[in-house]
Amino acid sequence: MSVASRQAFDARVERALGDEVLQKVIADGQDYMQALVAPARAEGEWAAALDEIARMRAHTLARLDHYVDQFATQVEEQGGHVFFAADAAEARRYVADLAQRQGAKLIVKSKSMVTEEIELNPALEAIGAQVVETDLGEFIVQLAHERSFHIVAPAIHKSLEQIRELFSKAAGRELEADANALTSYARGVLREKFFAADLGITGCNFGVAATGSVVLVTNEGNGRMTTTLPRTHVVVMGVERLVPTFQDLEAILKVLPRAGAGERITAYVTAITGPRRDDEADGPKDLHVVIVDNGRSRILGGKYEKILTCIRCGACLDVCPVYRKIGGHAYDAVYSGPIGAVLSPLLDGLDCHPELPFASSLCGACTEVCSARIPLAEYLRELREDSVESGSGRLPWRLGFQAFAVAAHSPRLWAAAEVVALPLLRLLSAGGAILNGRGPLAAWTRGREFPRPEKRSFRALWRRRRDWRGR
């Protein structure tokens, strides 16, 4: 882990911790989500539904090549086009070329994490197209030139007043600080865009292999607008987002809305199967499905494979104590929170996000709530191992662990270390704890106390006890 990368991460964390408004907004957001989701988690069938998702998703991954083949064949049979993108660059190029060929000037997008992952918007803007995010949260962060803060609620970090200011600036007039009024403003602006758009881009919550259907799970209706009004619909999907049949969606449709928003079902679940038929009067005439690998086949079949079973419900973000303090932007990755701390280094490489596996207390709350039973905390610990083994860990960290390993293997060295360390640590203590550590201890004591060691070590006490018994 380079010093620069570490310092940049620390700076982002410090910025978040020092922002009182942000601290309150994140905590309120987590509490709000917890209150919404708690009743669903208490339902009797909840555990069975999570088991079912884990099993069905594992089954799909184990035969992913077959299901991708089947899905693509079905999309084509229904009149759609399929493009296989090995990486982000190929995916961007395909969509940008398509937009250019069709002379698309205005592109509307419904919320999609994978399009953020492949950095699609800048590529489309580079060819002169205007790209408008239409999910209200994404619209807000686009106006603010920021990244999504949360997988499900992109603008959860923005206060009402901050959003009012953003919208007022865009509108060129002062708007009322009222969620209804601000939503109404966005509705007006975005509706015009929907009607004028040449091209609509969506992600894909799930693709149904047996029928070639693309299933979108939304609340706002922007997904439906995007798949109804523009003449061309482009779907960008991660290759892992398939289920074998419609029946396999049952557990997902039970869990995803509940875990993501505390709802029995979202306002809309839309299944798109091919472009509009010849006799239909609305819907896109042209459907393109871009299936993106971008590092996923590297993860497939490996020790982190289960990360590909994620259904993007965002539940792990809503319980994570680290996310609660540092927020989504400190991760500096498309995917934040515990899922992001695992997925981002796996997709982009540990070198790109060396600090993320360490952005966790390993409390296990994420593993406990995961809708697909992904062992997130375990993965984070394993990624730390990988980081240390690959030599990308911080130098003092590595040297510290090496020194500890040497001492822990030798009773004599350990005893010698005690002779030096115990009195020294006691000397540094004020009262029952060290409050202002020096050197390697400084990072620890900046946020918490280091307890003063006892006068006698455990080994000394043990020896004494043994001697006493031997009398």
Add this chain to the structure above:
Amino acid sequence: MERRDFLSRLGSSISCDEPQQNTLVQSDLPEGQVLAARERVDLFICRLNELGVEARVVSSREDARDALERLVSERAWSGVACAPGLRWPGISEKWTAEAGEAPFGLCEADWAVAETGTIVVRSSAEVRRGYSLLPPAVGFFVPERCIFSTVGDVLDELAAGDPALPSCISFISGPSNTADIASVRVVGVHGPREVFAWVIAEAVDGAVDHGCMRHEAQDR
């Protein structure tokens, strides 16, 4: 990337040596509660009300039409967008409005789900996607026999593949909504703000051609 190369890259990562065929996963999910017809209707209405949908049971298609005509008149709506098959003799020309301009859109449910208050609409030559999406208020005629107990029941119908899948199937549960601004729930962000439903208690008539007919099987 070429399809063959893309698939073989995936295949080389997969450890599973089972035959690459479409093995259906046997679900461990507990069977959803199968409700009697009356319970289904009651639960459906209850769930719709919870979602903010104005829903009521009417005894016939004629009663549903009357209720709708009264609503259109009370609200002084200037037009209604709906499929030609839903228009009936005697209604005015204003029932041929474009979905993008009409203040009200009307659809007939192909299926519905009691446990979630969901109305399912299939697109077709007659039924445009926009009817249930673009107007600020939308309404649905829901023949009672189209109401299933669970979402899983409708998914079973879709998986059965008969009738063939249309280009768009919309599961609609209440008005369009968001909580993206300061976690305050607001309805009508992109789609309709108001949703109405009339559950028609009589047997399905000729206007509905599919889906519901299998429903007998789940009655106990």
